[in-house]
Amino acid sequence: MTHADLRADMLRHLTYSFGKDPEHAHIRDWRMALSLAVRDRIVDPWFDATRKTYAGGHKRVYYLSMEFLIGRLLEDAIVNLGLLETARDAFADLGVDFTEVLENEPDAALGNGGLGRLAACFLDSLSTIGCPAYGYGIRYEHGLFRQSFVDGRQVEEPEDWLLQPHAWEFQRPEAAFEIGFGGSVDESGRRAVWRPDEMVVAAAYDTPIVGWQGRWANTLRLWSAKPVRAFDLESFNRGDYVGAAAPEALARTISRVLYPDDTTEQGKALRLKQEYFFTASSLRDVVRRYLSEHDDLRAMPEKVAIQLNDTHPAIAGPELVRLLHDEKGLPFEDAEQAARGCLSYTNHTLMPEALERWPEELMASLLPRHMQLIERIDQAHAKANPGRKVTAIEDGEVKMGELSFMMAHKVNGVSALHTGLMKETVFAELNRLHPDRIVNQTNGVTPRRWLLSSNPGLSRLIDDTIGNGWVDDLERLSELESHIEDNGFREAFAEAKASNKRELARFVRETEGVEIDPDAMFDIQIKRIHEYKRQHLNILETIAYWRAIQENPDRDWTPRVKIFAGKAAPGYVFAKKIIHLVNDVARMVNDDPVTSRFLKIVYLPNYNVSLAERLIPAADLSEQISTAGKEASGTGNMKFALNGALTIGTLDGANVEIRERVGAENFFLFGMTAPEVVARRTVANHAEKAIAESPELARAIGDIEDGVFTMDDPERYRDIAQNLRGADYFLVCSDFSSYYDKQREVDAAYRNRDEWNQKAALNTARSGWFSSDRTIRGYMNDIWMARSAL
Numbered sequence: 001m002t003h004a005d006l007r008a009d010m011l012r013h014l015t016y017s018f019g020k021d022p023e024h025a026h027i028r029d030w031r032m033a034l035s036l037a038v039r040d041r042i043v044d045p046w047f048d049a050t051r052k053t054y055a056g057g058h059k060r061v062y063y064l065s066m067e068f069l070i071g072r073l074l075e076d077a078i079v080n081l082g083l084l085e086t087a088r089d090a091f092a093d094l095g096v097d098f099t100e101v102l103e104n105e106p107d108a109a110l111g112n113g114g115l116g117r118l119a120a121c122f123l124d125s126l127s128t129i130g131c132p133a134y135g136y137g138i139r140y141e142h143g144l145f146r147q148s149f150v151d152g153r154q155v156e157e158p159e160d161w162l163l164q165p166h167a168w169e170f171q172r173p174e175a176a177f178e179i180g181f182g183g184s185v186d187e188s189g190r191r192a193v194w195r196p197d198e199m200v201v202a203a204a205y206d207t208p209i210v211g212w213q214g215r216w217a218n219t220l221r222l223w224s225a226k227p228v229r230a231f232d233l234e235s236f237n238r239g240d241y242v243g244a245a246a247p248e249a250l251a252r253t254i255s256r257v258l259y260p261d262d263t264t265e266q267g268k269a270l271r272l273k274q275e276y277f278f279t280a281s282s283l284r285d286v287v288r289r290y291l292s293e294h295d296d297l298r299a300m301p302e303k304v305a306i307q308l309n310d311t312h313p314a315i316a317g318p319e320l321v322r323l324l325h326d327e328k329g330l331p332f333e334d335a336e337q338a339a340r341g342c343l344s345y346t347n348h349t350l351m352p353e354a355l356e357r358w359p360e361e362l363m364a365s366l367l368p369r370h371m372q373l374i375e376r377i378d379q380a381h382a383k384a385n386p387g388r389k390v391t392a393i394e395d396g397e398v399k400m401g402e403l404s405f406m407m408a409h410k411v412n413g414v415s416a417l418h419t420g421l422m423k424e425t426v427f428a429e430l431n432r433l434h435p436d437r438i439v440n441q442t443n444g445v446t447p448r449r450w451l452l453s454s455n456p457g458l459s460r461l462i463d464d465t466i467g468n469g470w471v472d473d474l475e476r477l478s479e480l481e482s483h484i485e486d487n488g489f490r491e492a493f494a495e496a497k498a499s500n501k502r503e504l505a506r507f508v509r510e511t512e513g514v515e516i517d518p519d520a521m522f523d524i525q526i527k528r529i530h531e532y533k534r535q536h537l538n539i540l541e542t543i544a545y546w547r548a549i550q551e552n553p554d555r556d557w558t559p560r561v562k563i564f565a566g567k568a569a570p571g572y573v574f575a576k577k578i579i580h581l582v583n584d585v586a587r588m589v590n591d592d593p594v595t596s597r598f599l600k601i602v603y604l605p606n607y608n609v610s611l612a613e614r615l616i617p618a619a620d621l622s623e624q625i626s627t628a629g630k631e632a633s634g635t636g637n638m639k640f641a642l643n644g645a646l647t648i649g650t651l652d653g654a655n656v657e658i659r660e661r662v663g664a665e666n667f668f669l670f671g672m673t674a675p676e677v678v679a680r681r682t683v684a685n686h687a688e689k690a691i692a693e694s695p696e697l698a699r700a701i702g703d704i705e706d707g708v709f710t711m712d713d714p715e716r717y718r719d720i721a722q723n724l725r726g727a728d729y730f731l732v733c734s735d736f737s738s739y740y741d742k743q744r745e746v747d748a749a750y751r752n753r754d755e756w757n758q759k760a761a762l763n764t765a766r767s768g769w770f771s772s773d774r775t776i777r778g779y780m781n782d783i784w785m786a787r788s789a790l
């Protein structure tokens with residue numbers, strides 16, 4: 001396709017789909033016109049993929065996830081279809097800025113963080129590999145809240161991506177299911193019959209996801225909740241307008257907003273409703289599709305693989321048993337076995353507060369039949385495993401992790417370390433009873449978005465050096481290694497990074513009004529704010545460094561820019577304090593005439609996928625500093641390494657595997673190991689001891705307590721200081737010295753710029769294994785037993 005063709009398509013859509021005259025078109029109109037023109041090119045491969053799947057009798061994979069953090073879709077589609085240059089040229093003589101058009105697209109922020117972004121990377125890889133698959137989730141009207149700062153404090157505002165027309169989705173009025181809640185179970189007949197007393201309609205919206213080079217496209221099907229009856233005409237006629245609209249409002253509530261929690265669970269009835277709503281509609285769709293081609297429901301595992309992304313869709317176990325047993329008449333044992341053959345479960349955290357538990361009472365009132373089936377599943381498990389201690393129901397609560405484990409044929413962790421800890425801790429007994437069930441699938445990231453699109457400079461250099469086969473075969477980046485010896489290559493690599501840093505400096509100047517020096521080291525920590533991720537360790541080290549510079553301003557310090565971004569769950573008070581503290585420290589430090597040549601701090605608001613795409617290519621140093629044993633994997637760590645940042649990190653999550661691959665000499669390791677963390681917690685007054693041994697730490701905490709950064713309100717961070725001096729559960733104090741010292745090694749290393757570049761290039765060359773294509777192949781081979789249809 002030529003750029004003239006694309007332009008003609010675009011003008012046609014502008015005129016006939018949107019009724020706009022090109023002369024009066026806004027950027028948004030151009031973006032919509034381009035989106036539809038590009039979408040037109042996806043529809044044929046999409047249909048082809050569906051036809052091939054039916055014709056070849058292929059097994060299908062269903063990825064059930066409460067979250068899909070996809071971000072923008074237009075550039076992804078353009079890049080995967082190989083239309084980037086064509087699209088750029090199509091705009092060239094229209095006098096419209098192509099970059100502005102791309103950036104006009106709102107992020108689809110239907111996720112909180114790593115878990116949701118992983119689901120989005122998986123969709124890209126499934127399509128690239130040609131594995132027949134559906135993503136199933138919720139079409140939230142409001143994605144993750146928008147974050148801004150008022151006097152340094154996080155303020156949340158609703159996000160409204162769906163207020164404008166959405167270019168990528170197709171509404172499917174024919175694909176709708178009635179989903180029930182509450183009511184009672186009638187057991188008088190041969191089969192139990194659940195009679196819900198509340199019904200909503202789940203309506204499907206499909207987004208095609210095209211893979212690399214347009215060879216295959218899968219579907220992301222998101223469910224929207226609608227009332228069974230649009231409104232109550234009787235109330236309306238009586239003049240009760242609010243009452244008339246009530247059923248609609250109630251139903252729509254279910255798909256209204258994404259819960260803004262990340263690794264902490266909120267015991268809200270609405271959340272459980274959301275979980276059942278999307279799981280039940282997805283399973284009904286799966287069974288319907290299966291029965292359109294096959295008769296024997298017992299054989300479903302041969303054609304159907306259903307992945308539960310965390311326990312959020314864990315109700316899938318009892319629901320599938322209910323569908324097969326109560327509704328389709330299979331004996332309970334057969335129904336359970338068929339369900340287990342289809343289902344598998346990914347665990348994303350070991351943090352006790354994040355493992356979902358639902359009060360039995362709530363479960364029984366919202367899903368009475370499911371509560372009965374959960375008891376039956378648990379009893380069947382007890383019978384099959386005499387003497388077992390573990391149960392799915394405990395202290396009046398249903399434990400969704402245990403339930404998922406019992407109903408899955410495979411359970412996977414997301415990094416080698418995390419999988420090992422799963423076997424030793426949360427699922428120790430279940431692992432003993434079912435030793436083949438737990439497997440590891442270390443996370444990965446899609447190289448199309450996280451290198452090719454987001455870092456065009458580096459991508460071009462890689463293409464010029466080894467060709468473009470790396471885009472869907474990322475391990476080929478290892479071919480770069482032999483070129484690293486070459487001065488020319490190293491300089492070009494350094495220039496790609498430098499140019500990304502200049503671009504980021506411009507962005508920071510324009511959006512924040514802060515000047516940063518592109519020649520300083522860009523040190524970046526971007527992720528949700530959580531005590532275990534230890535943004536407060538980073539800011540304490542920053543304060544200590546600032547003091548060191550102040551005391552010796554004439555020394556030749558290594559200039560740094562500390563960049564933070566990330567949102568805190570609205571109810572997570574401590575995390576919000578950390579944000580406020582970073583902003584307070586930034587204000588003071590950036591205005592310090594003595595130190596500001598060497599140290600700047602920037603906290604960028606409203607972290608999202610698009611901001612990550614800007615930040616990661618410009619990073620020199622990647623902060624991966626969680627308390628060992630707490631970060632299940634991390635995926636930002638992989639994106640940074642792939643883009644040539646060096647990591648300062650603990651032996652946690654996938655950091656372990658990154659270090660193994662890039663080489664210990666190209667990774668700044670610090671801190672305690674996971675077993676050392678466990679041991680350290682038993683030491684009395686561990687924090688106090690660590691503070692006594694580190695004058696830098698003592699001073700930094702003292703500064704916070706003395707109100708150095710909060711002249712107006714010296715009490716503001718009293719509780720952070722108290723926490724650090726007291727329980728310090730995440731061992732910030734105990735790891736501080738090791739971290740501070742390692743940072744000074746980082747300073748020294750950065751001064752030898754050529755050696756640094758070499759290490760950076762080695763990080764890129766050796767990160768190929770972290771492609772989500774590799775992860776998905778692992779799931780296909782070890783869990784789903786599915787094959788590519790290409």
Ligand code: GPK
Pocket residue numbers: 112113114115116118261262263264310348349354414443631632633634635653
């Ligand atoms: C884990 F439990 C959770 C959760 O609720 N949300 C979330 O994003 C993350 N995660 C882990 O914290 C990361 O370590 C991991 O890389 C990511 O899930 C994907 O597996």
